[in-house]
Amino acid sequence: MKMIEKFFQRLVKYILSFFIMLFSFTVGLLTPRGQYIHSLICDYFGFSFNKTRLPLISWKKVSGDEKVTLTDLEISAGNMRVDELALICGVIRKEQPKGILEIGTMNGRTTLNMAINAPDDCRVYTLDLPAEGLEAAKFEISERYQKLVKKEQSGAIFLEKDEINFPEKRKITQLFGDSARFDFSPYENQIDLIFIDGSHDYEYVINDTNVAMQLLRNGKGVILWHDYRNGLAVVPAIEEVRKKYPNLEIYHIEDTTLAYAKIGE
Template sequence: MNTALFTLYLGVFKRIARTAALSPFDAQERHRLGELYALYSPPTPASDLPEDPYKLPKTDILELAHLDKNLLLEGVNECGFGHVTEFEVKVISQLVNQLQPRRIFEIGTFQGRTTLNMALNSPADAQIVTLDLPPSELNQTQMQIEKTEEMYVKKTESGERFKGHPLASKITQVFGDSATYDYSPYHHQMDLVFIDGSHAYEYVLSDTKNALQLVRKGGTILWHDYTNWEGVRRALNDYYQSGNPVFRNLRHIGGTSIAVLTVS
């Protein structure tokens, strides 16, 4: 390397070193550091940037409901693996408190914590139907569920959180495979449908089709695990990008894994 080129590189190195050392304390030096980064770091081509896998536009709970500090909540601090999170229970409860649905259908009961909190915040005369797959039918489902979901089916008791609760009279438990269950007695009657059953792609597609048959015009559908399970994400992305006007207002509630749709 000739002397002139060496001197040039040394000068550049000294400039960068001085700017980096002073930048935490001097706004002008921070600006210079940014200019140097832009000069010596070429921009990443758009084709090399990772694609955002989440296609649903975001909304916010503050856009959907007026916050009520007097929500009735139970078990929100006991969120374990497989549960909706503490914040998500509050978001769902807030939406129920705001919408005041009198007819609710839940696909996927698990321990019934979300079921109970919906009962706590719905009108006194509300009725909740919650559907769960019994362990005896685990190997007889119409479509393949995710292998890691089997533990949620093989639980001690479905809906144990609301058993014996004073509001258990608002809740009707039914059992079966959500892909083959006869929903016809409830068609177009539900103010709210909450989908938190199998997270396998084909099941989310099927549960969504059934939810659209269950919900009345102006009713609401909620999905859990949009950001947690690939099958849920793919299914909802596909519905949103399908061009079907039913799904044009499908949104992801920021800070949660919940998606929401008001059916017009």
């Protein structure tokens, strides 16, 4: 019986993958899903483009094994892995920033978790591009990220929380706009940790890093980039950033898709 079951399972997988391949090599060629399948195949056989190449750094080095508190573990579109969320909160516990900026709010899951783990007197700014701002965005935003922009509400997770159980939400300030057009001047010299997780398109990653460099308090602090992984534009964008800021030592946090730099150690 088991043998027959296994045989049928294999047959179903064979038929499904046949049709998925058929899709990805025909109409799928024009869709992000089809293109993603091609990247997966190339990665699997060792032909990765935009391969990650930053030096690795350990979790312990960046977070010092700090204890963290997490909430809302369920992952929705655009959210990160729970271990990466925990690690970012660990970095916050270690660094004790007084000002945090997140570029790319989505549903606010990371924003709220950062606020919970930040010192009492910390302000957590989170910037998001509203759907109606897409047309006027300075650089092209690929379809993949446009989907994340087109949502009903930014920050729904912390907005829906009550202040009695989640007093940390008072630390959060929501900002709206395109990170390439937004006037960040009121926040200059006020940010100690910046999390770059807006559009992962090449120009935006470079732009958002320039913003980070402009905002850090006395030029010191931590920058984290999300989605540093094979095949994504974050990889060549960070290579460009390294050319522009040769003294910026950027690392890839091991077993994550996070890049990390601590300036002014």
